[in-house]
Amino acid sequence: MNISDPMQLSNKYKVKAGSVIESVIAMTIIAVCLSMALIIYARVLDTDNSMAHYQARQKVKELLWETRTEKVFEDEDYDFGSFLVDKKVEELENNIGYKVVFTIKVNSKKETHQYIVR
Amino acid sequence: MIKAGSIAYAILICIVVGIFCYSLLLMSGYSRVYTTMLDTHAELLVNNESAQEFFLGKVDDIEEKEITIDLFENGITSLGVIKPWGFYKVLHTTSVFKKDSVKRTALIGQWQKDDNLALYLSDASKPLFMVEKAKIIGNAALPKSGIKAGYITSNAYRDTKYLQGSKRVSKTSLPKIDYLDFGYGDVRTTRLNEVKDHTRLYNAFDKQTLVVETDTIVLENKVLTGNIVIKSKDSIYIKKSNVLENVLIEAPKVAFESGFTGTVQVLAERIVSLEENVVLRYPSGILMNKGNVDKREINIAKNSKVLGGIVVEDENRGLDKIVTIEEDAEVIGDIYCSGKLQLKGNVTGTVYTSNFYLKTEASAYDNYILNGTIDRKGLPIEFVRIPLFKSKSEYFRPYAIIKQI
Numbered sequence: 270m271n272i273s274d275p276m277q278l279s280n281k282y283k284v285k286a287g288s289v290i291e292s293v294i295a296m297t298i299i300a301v302c303l304s305m306a307l308i309i310y311a312r313v314l315d316t317d318n319s320m321a322h323y324q325a326r327q328k329v330k331e332l333l334w335e336t337r338t339e340k341v342f343e344d345e346d347y348d349f350g351s352f353l354v355d356k357k358v359e360e361l362e363n364n365i366g367y368k369v370v371f372t373i374k375v376n377s378k379k380e381t382h383q384y385i386v387r
Numbered sequence: 388m389i390k391a392g393s394i395a396y397a398i399l400i401c402i403v404v405g406i407f408c409y410s411l412l413l414m415s416g417y418s419r420v421y422t423t424m425l426d427t428h429a430e431l432l433v434n435n436e437s438a439q440e441f442f443l444g445k446v447d448d449i450e451e452k453e454i455t456i457d458l459f460e461n462g463i464t465s466l467g468v469i470k471p472w473g474f475y476k477v478l479h480t481t482s483v484f485k486k487d488s489v490k491r492t493a494l495i496g497q498w499q500k501d502d503n504l505a506l507y508l509s510d511a512s513k514p515l516f517m518v519e520k521a522k523i524i525g526n527a528a529l530p531k532s533g534i535k536a537g538y539i540t541s542n543a544y545r546d547t548k549y550l551q552g553s554k555r556v557s558k559t560s561l562p563k564i565d566y567l568d569f570g571y572g573d574v575r576t577t578r579l580n581e582v583k584d585h586t587r588l589y590n591a592f593d594k595q596t597l598v599v600e601t602d603t604i605v606l607e608n609k610v611l612t613g614n615i616v617i618k619s620k621d622s623i624y625i626k627k628s629n630v631l632e633n634v635l636i637e638a639p640k641v642a643f644e645s646g647f648t649g650t651v652q653v654l655a656e657r658i659v660s661l662e663e664n665v666v667l668r669y670p671s672g673i674l675m676n677k678g679n680v681d682k683r684e685i686n687i688a689k690n691s692k693v694l695g696g697i698v699v700e701d702e703n704r705g706l707d708k709i710v711t712i713e714e715d716a717e718v719i720g721d722i723y724c725s726g727k728l729q730l731k732g733n734v735t736g737t738v739y740t741s742n743f744y745l746k747t748e749a750s751a752y753d754n755y756i757l758n759g760t761i762d763r764k765g766l767p768i769e770f771v772r773i774p775l776f777k778s779k780s781e782y783f784r785p786y787a788i789i790k791q792i
Contacts, residue, residue, distance in 0.1 A: 365444025
């Protein structure tokens with residue numbers, strides 16, 4: 270059977286329209302779902318350390334190298350703009366070396382790195 | 388008929404988004420676990436390095452008893468173990484956190500007092516004669532009769548100043564060496580024929596020392612590294628095809644083929660001979676102080692180098708003990724010879740000898756140096772010398788790492 274008239278075609282398949290309420294509920298579900306997805310995505314991204322944090326870690330290595338080579342065994346505080354580094358030096362008993370503690374402060378996060386230097 | 392179903396589509400989208408979010412959380416969680424593991428391992432490495440520094444200051448204590456310590460009270464425990472290795476010592480440091488562990492091993496030695504002593508020549512009532520370009524840079528302890536310019540047939544003294552440093556009077560005997568251990572701890576043995584040619588055999592320093600016993604004289608095509616001792620009851624001829632790193636050689640007679648390069652410490656009884664162009668890299672050494680023999684002899688031929696030290700010691704004064712350093716040969720480190728030293732080459736370090744001698748085609752001369760130089764000032768302050776005198780005045784400086792192995 271050849272059906273060329275559109276009206277005839279629409280009569281053949283009867284499409285029942287959904288109610289307005291159904292559409293609203295569906296849109297609400299999708300909205301809630303997407304907003305939750307967005308929150309999860311943002312949280313996941315937020316858990317990673319910031320760039321300043323990695324810069325601070327690298328800076329600690331640099332400061333440790335300086336301490337070793339230049340034998341600077343004194344307490345010092347450094348402000349590098351996006352992060353702070355505190356250096357505390359403690360002499361070990363029997364003069365066998367020094368304990369050097371670097372504390373990184375990035376935003377509200379703190380991290381400690383400890384070394385023995387002779 | 389197709390039913391309308393907005394909610395069904397919405398739920399489908401929710402499921403897809405949910406799967407996406409779950410995957411994201413899962414990946415993030417695993418990533419965090421992995422990062423924590425990496426950070427912990429990095430901290431373990433740093434802690435291990437610090438522990439090594441700490442144990443370097445406690446070497447004498449560790450020698451008496453192994454030390455285990457939680458250095459920063461962060462749950463990482465570190466263990467330090469000391470073991471002798473020829474002239475030097477090996478410090479083995481292990482750090483453990485839960486099931487993860489990190490090890491590092493270093494060859495260590497003590498820095499010595501910077502006394503600037505270039506030569507200690509015991510007083511046998513004969514002056515020291517310097518011929519042609521012979522020179523001493525640094526302080527010297529000399530016989531009462533002093534140091535003079537010498538003359539041998541056509542060779543006279545040509546340089547402007549043969550002693551660039553102060554001098555004092557020496558005693559009739561050399562300063563006594565403290566007990567040289569030259570040990571290597573517990574051993575397990577194997578035969579040389581069980582070691583494959585051209586295949587690297589490495590034995591770590593935290594394991595028992597591997598003693599490779601050999602009856603064959605010629606050692607060739609072997610690649611041996613680490614905690615290994617090559618031992619023979621007679622002679623060993625080390626061909627240049629061998630690759631030897633940080634190993635010990637123990638035999639009455641040892642010879643190195645021309646062109647050989649490696650890091651070895653040799654414990655011999657009768658003779659050690661380095662043909663031309665042999666380089667024993669730092670930290671190497673030659674020790675002769677054991678065995679009941681009639682003669683002890685070390686020959687270092689032209690263009691050969693020993694970086695570390697040479698010790699020939701025997702209290703038997705009637706025994707012939709001869710060290711010969713040929714022209715253009717070089718020793719960087721100390722030489723202790725309780726016999727005769729024929730010096731035609733260069734020594735960067737300190738020489739302790741009972742006597743110098745010089746043999747030419749025409750004759751032999753006592754206490755003559757022809758063209759030889761001793762340069763104490765050329766030795767860097769960081770150079771860890773072989774331990775000879777353990778009195779506190781000589782050894783007040785701390786232990787240092789010679790190399791990580």
